Amino acid sequence: MDQSEQHELGFLDPILAEHAAGGRSGLVPVLLRAQSQTGYLTPPMVEAIGRALRVPLSEIHGVIEFYTMLYNQPAGRQVVRVCTSPICDQAGGHAALRAACRHFGTEPGEVTPDGEWMVEESPCLGLCDHAPAALVGETPVGGIDPPSPARWIREPEPIGLGLVGGMARPLSGRCGIIDPADLAGFEAHGGFGGLRRALESLTPAQVIAEIKTAGLSGRGGAAFPTGTKWEMTAGAPGDTRYVVCNADESEPGTFKDRILLEGDPFFVLEGMAIAGYAIGARKGFIYIRGEYPRAQRIVAQAIKVAVENGRLGEGILGMDFAFDIEIRSGAGAYICGEETALFEAIEGKRGFPRLKPPYPTTHGLFGKPTTINNVETLCAAAWIVTFGAEAYRSVGTPDSPGSKLFCLSGDVNRPGVYEVPYGTPLGDLLAMAGGVNGELQAVLLGGAAGAFAGPDHLDLPMSFEGLRAANLPLGSGVVMAINQKRDMRRTLLSLAHFFAHESCGKCYPCQLGTQRQLEVLERVVSGQGRADDLQILQDVGFTMTNASLCGLGMTAGTAVLSAIERWPELLQNGR
Amino acid sequence: MADEVELTIDGQTIRVEAGITILAAAEQAGIKIPVICYFGHTTANGLCRMCVVETKGARGLQPACVTAVKQGAEIQTHSPDVVRARRTILEMLAATVDLSEAPEIQSMLEEYGAKPERFAGGERRQPPMLDDNPVYIRDYAKCVLCWRCVQVCADDAQYAYAINFSGRGFKSSIATFFDKPMPETTCVFCGQCVGVCPTGALKAKREFLIEQGVSLVDVFYETRMRGAGKRSTGGPRLDKGG
Ligand SMILES: Cc1cc2nc3c(=O)[nH]c(=O)nc-3n(C[C@H](O)[C@H](O)[C@H](O)COP(=O)(O)O)c2cc1C
Ligand code: SF4
Ligand code: SF4
Ligand code: FES
Ligand code: FES
Numbered sequence: 001m002d003q004s005e006q007h008e009l010g011f012l013d014p015i016l017a018e019h020a021a022g023g024r025s026g027l028v029p030v031l032l033r034a035q036s037q038t039g040y041l042t043p044p045m046v047e048a049i050g051r052a053l054r055v056p057l058s059e060i061h062g063v064i065e066f067y068t069m070l071y072n073q074p075a076g077r078q079v080v081r082v083c084t085s086p087i088c089d090q091a092g093g094h095a096a097l098r099a100a101c102r103h104f105g106t107e108p109g110e111v112t113p114d115g116e117w118m119v120e121e122s123p124c125l126g127l128c129d130h131a132p133a134a135l136v137g138e139t140p141v142g143g144i145d146p147p148s149p150a151r152w153i154r155e156p157e158p159i160g161l162g163l164v165g166g167m168a169r170p171l172s173g174r175c176g177i178i179d180p181a182d183l184a185g186f187e188a189h190g191g192f193g194g195l196r197r198a199l200e201s202l203t204p205a206q207v208i209a210e211i212k213t214a215g216l217s218g219r220g221g222a223a224f225p226t227g228t229k230w231e232m233t234a235g236a237p238g239d240t241r242y243v244v245c246n247a248d249e250s251e252p253g254t255f256k257d258r259i260l261l262e263g264d265p266f267f268v269l270e271g272m273a274i275a276g277y278a279i280g281a282r283k284g285f286i287y288i289r290g291e292y293p294r295a296q297r298i299v300a301q302a303i304k305v306a307v308e309n310g311r312l313g314e315g316i317l318g319m320d321f322a323f324d325i326e327i328r329s330g331a332g333a334y335i336c337g338e339e340t341a342l343f344e345a346i347e348g349k350r351g352f353p354r355l356k357p358p359y360p361t362t363h364g365l366f367g368k369p370t371t372i373n374n375v376e377t378l379c380a381a382a383w384i385v386t387f388g389a390e391a392y393r394s395v396g397t398p399d400s401p402g403s404k405l406f407c408l409s410g411d412v413n414r415p416g417v418y419e420v421p422y423g424t425p426l427g428d429l430l431a432m433a434g435g436v437n438g439e440l441q442a443v444l445l446g447g448a449a450g451a452f453a454g455p456d457h458l459d460l461p462m463s464f465e466g467l468r469a470a471n472l473p474l475g476s477g478v479v480m481a482i483n484q485k486r487d488m489r490r491t492l493l494s495l496a497h498f499f500a501h502e503s504c505g506k507c508y509p510c511q512l513g514t515q516r517q518l519e520v521l522e523r524v525v526s527g528q529g530r531a532d533d534l535q536i537l538q539d540v541g542f543t544m545t546n547a548s549l550c551g552l553g554m555t556a557g558t559a560v561l562s563a564i565e566r567w568p569e570l571l572q573n574g575r
Numbered sequence: 576m577a578d579e580v581e582l583t584i585d586g587q588t589i590r591v592e593a594g595i596t597i598l599a600a601a602e603q604a605g606i607k608i609p610v611i612c613y614f615g616h617t618t619a620n621g622l623c624r625m626c627v628v629e630t631k632g633a634r635g636l637q638p639a640c641v642t643a644v645k646q647g648a649e650i651q652t653h654s655p656d657v658v659r660a661r662r663t664i665l666e667m668l669a670a671t672v673d674l675s676e677a678p679e680i681q682s683m684l685e686e687y688g689a690k691p692e693r694f695a696g697g698e699r700r701q702p703p704m705l706d707d708n709p710v711y712i713r714d715y716a717k718c719v720l721c722w723r724c725v726q727v728c729a730d731d732a733q734y735a736y737a738i739n740f741s742g743r744g745f746k747s748s749i750a751t752f753f754d755k756p757m758p759e760t761t762c763v764f765c766g767q768c769v770g771v772c773p774t775g776a777l778k779a780k781r782e783f784l785i786e787q788g789v790s791l792v793d794v795f796y797e798t799r800m801r802g803a804g805k806r807s808t809g810g811p812r813l814d815k816g817g
Binding site: 502510514 | 611620621622623625635656660662664667670671693694696697698729736739740741742743746750751753760761
């Protein structure tokens, strides 16, 4: 490297100095920060980073290539990410993408000559309640008028928190009511009561017992019993344990965690600290997707305030308990919501899911016993420790106690997050969201990884047992309404496109199957279907579901298989 | 004597050492389970899923090469579901990659009655061949992404870390830092990657040239002389500080 290059790389020094001690785990944070100064990563920059963090250069290349928000080719200093996932697509996402490109005279992914702008197609941005939505630099915009990019790109109006509705709202009650940066306001509304109760009057084992009695199960999709997870982590051998909050929220149609993170960030921190106390951890990580820059800023501010006021750090609430929380940003990869892929990402690697067993409770982050929970799960845990298991069980059903945040989107009149007791009928939820706009054709439950309910399912109780009986998933709480005017094949195509884009490529069934599924749907939608397409989709779906390595591949064919079952003629050749 | 477990594979009850894989147990019972990515000398990652089997009562199919035997398990290695998954994987693979120099996979295609033409017209991975060093060529149109080369280059053997990945999903490939030619990487030309490649994607330059009909004398000049002194010292090497 010559002198002038060395000089130009001087801006890296403070960034590297801050992260060098952490070694490889600092890789993605350093790459993101370095890139924010230059727009993209060059070989000399990466060489300097590799030397400082002691990471082989080929592996850094692999990491940059894995995450869509990291660039090793010239990229605009400002990136406009237009969502084309199904909900936004229905609302004009592709039209907005084309208009934005026309505005700059570029193609998607092409940089304007002045190096300032680049328009990109993006998978779901978690702004589905504001469809069609986009992220302009770090500003989330929604309800955009597709054909007028001059307005929403040049003078982006940030969206608000969004609509939060429902019945009694134990988990989301403070969202939109308190100032997310105001600790006093949070505490005036009962905040940190759970952590105080835990530290002052409960042993870690009693906290776990309370969570188990409450019957809390995970809200991230897999519905694993939270108390059992905490107990297993607490009992795993070793001195170092971690709490990880999964705020990657990238399942298309899911935006409830954004509401909690932006509307009530201290609540999430409280849940993490309680988990830390229960399992014997003194460090937690919160992994927030890269497409949520605003949530990241709000949570960072809340952590700062909490530390300054003795709610995090040493001697929390004057008691003998210490707990620190570090934010990690995602960088564009749905797969990093899968718990073991998320650990790999924090460790500075490509987000490849690990083989299980071993499980995170014994071999999690940095190989240590780890409890990983969804944002909403941790808030529910904090609520339970504050008010007790009995109060929690007083709503919901015996097998699905408590209340749940559902994300209503698509063809409903008032899209938003609605918190209702488990067991509330699907039809009531739709009514709460202002009813269906038009005549209902289908409801996608569970997100891209989900399946379709129909107009005959309005009485369906939205509980684990109710949905299981109907062979439908609850997943992360996605309720996406689709009216009669929509072409379902196009919805399926959009979902297939999502999975082909997001497959990590580790195992063959998903690496190959997501691409083949997309190709078959492309030809069916364009009227070029072949006689054996249905059989092919079923074979590919079967193989992905049963032979894939992780949950992404295992669910990548679910929506298509569900549609084939529900509407056997939908994908028939020649329709 | 180590602990033992008893299990049934294809109706045959056997006792094996606890903790071994289903693949190893089946082998002891004289039952052959097909594998693509598995290789005794590199870390098993469970990538190809050709080795899947059906275990009574379990959800989905289990990759035999990375799944430990369990007491009392009842395993079928060639059930209709297993065959369906294997055949589909083979068809999709053959519709993506040039398997002309992978005879083992070809015989699997035959054995399972795979019809890759079902996927005709789909995208194939066919990047141009890379001939950038005197020791081996890289023809990634033949690469099945078994990861063996990456692993032997890294922690499984050589600790050279010259190769890793580009892209993800279907668009994944094996790549160097910023796609630089091999002589500009940390490659030490040990040739181990060539030795473990199952498909001819990595091939010794000499073998390649001889196949092309190049005379032995010319092969000598191409592989021994042309490359002499070309090993870059200015390349990105961690230990040398760039
Ligand atoms: C492809 C994939 C993506 C996932 N994305 C998320 C996510 O964004 N947020 C989340 O909480 N869980 C996600 N999960 C589930 C996690 O792996 C894990 O089960 C969850 O974080 C556990 O927390 P919980 O028990 O509180 O639900 C995902 C799983 C898969 C397979
Ligand atoms: S199922 Fe898909 S996302 Fe999961 S490991 Fe396999 S290729 Fe990667
Ligand atoms: S080049 Fe060969 S060894 Fe390397 S991943 Fe491809 S097929 Fe496997
Ligand atoms: S933000 Fe567009 S579908 Fe979710
Ligand atoms: S041989 Fe078992 S997954 Fe490849």
